[in-house]
Amino acid sequence: MNPTPEFLDRALDVARDAAGAATQVIRRYYRDGFDVEIKADETPVTIADREAEAAIKHVLRAAFPDHAFYGEEEGREGDSDWLWLIDPIDGTKSFVRRYPFFSTQIALMHRDELVLGVSSASEYGEIAWARRGGGAWLNGQRLQVSGASDFTAQTAISFGNVKTLSRDARWTALARMVQRCGRTRGYGDFLHYHLLARGCIDLVVESDVNILDIAPLVVILREAGAAFTDLDGNAPGLGTTSVLAGPPALHAKALAEFCAA
Template identity: 30%
Template sequence: MDMERIKQIGTAAAFNGGKILKDHFGRLHAVHKKGAIDLVTEADIRSEAAIIETLSRAFPEHAILAEESGRRDGNGGCWIIDPLDGTTNFAHNLPQFCVSIAFAVDDDIQAGFVLAPLLGEFFVAVKGSGAELNGSPISVSTTATLADSLLVTGFPYDHATIFTPLMDRFGRCLKATQGVRRLGSAALDLCYVACGRFDGFWEQHLKPWDTAAGFLIASEAGARTSVFSGAPYAIDRDEILSTNGAIHDELIKLLEQ
């Protein structure tokens, strides 16, 4: 596999999708609901189309798994696409949103691309080669204890179904740390762990396109990632915990209480 070619095309696809998001930001004509609080806009649809067109032109044989259009079978690899992670932020004119694209072979993530177009930040990682932000290497924080850490989390769209355990975990983490943030984009949350802005991130009920790229970027930056019990994480798992490693075991104890 020519990973330099994968990196080149993945980067082009991310920026093509990001351009559409920038063009639509603050200019939405309609916002639709996939669920009670799960939104989709014309920007999601057009960004995804541009990303798929870019990838398919270069790699017509590859499979596609995309949030809005679903799965297209193929061989030789699979592109996992979230054309707009943080749609609710986008719809409310908040700039914390991104394009997230990952490339996998046999369910093993090989490359990840996360572009926050309005923030001017592009995170990229190729497996075994480290992670970068705007071309410079990044690494997780060196915070040694949970008491000194800043965490980030997210709430799933079906939060009403798990409201009590969700709030219990949130409360325990809030009491034990310097603070907990909720930004509204799991892909960016993982990237912010990767570059040391946050010391840890946890969330439930995410989809592969939410985490695939960010998971690799965080891993290549030195993060430890698991499910809440500490068992290995994979993108089809229902929960994720990613930290700088030093606070991981402490945080597991809080999440598993």
């Protein structure tokens, strides 16, 4: 089956339902408490992460039993042209410390191309979604990135997870951009992508991410008019570990500076 608009609309509806199922799990634990474990990579995980992923898969499998899955907690399952990418709680560190900068991320990939995404920040009160060719939406309102095309006193940049970037020559390139823009922020996680899609900020830079953190946001930002690549200008894929996203003209200028560093 090809990703027709009709199929993608149906899949997007199911993905939103799956995000809703995760929200029910997450809210229960967020309010009532939970134990925290530390994984081998020294990141936290909770029963809420595991149960939310199971709830998402239950909804998706009921609608698409032949699809494959790649979840944050349970890894890869199945073999199909269709692959669901799932991060039940992106921002578990925030969840554990009880502040609402975490989200559920659900995306669908068809033959290595991301075709739809849902970014649900239930405790923050936002849900964004998009499918290829259908525009991007947040809480029912159409999204559009800003028209920023250069680094000026009006330009706002947000950073998140830039530890690797700080260790190489691109850090100096970033500093030059910062010196020319009007505002810097570190919103991180889902939040700066939602703000970028709404035109509230102009550029997002990250150097230490996992594709499960950003897969839905790729579709949402592209449908909102953004260019979205890694810091080397490559299209996002399963191995992506960095992000450069913004209006096309500004993205191109930032990419040129990073590549010249």
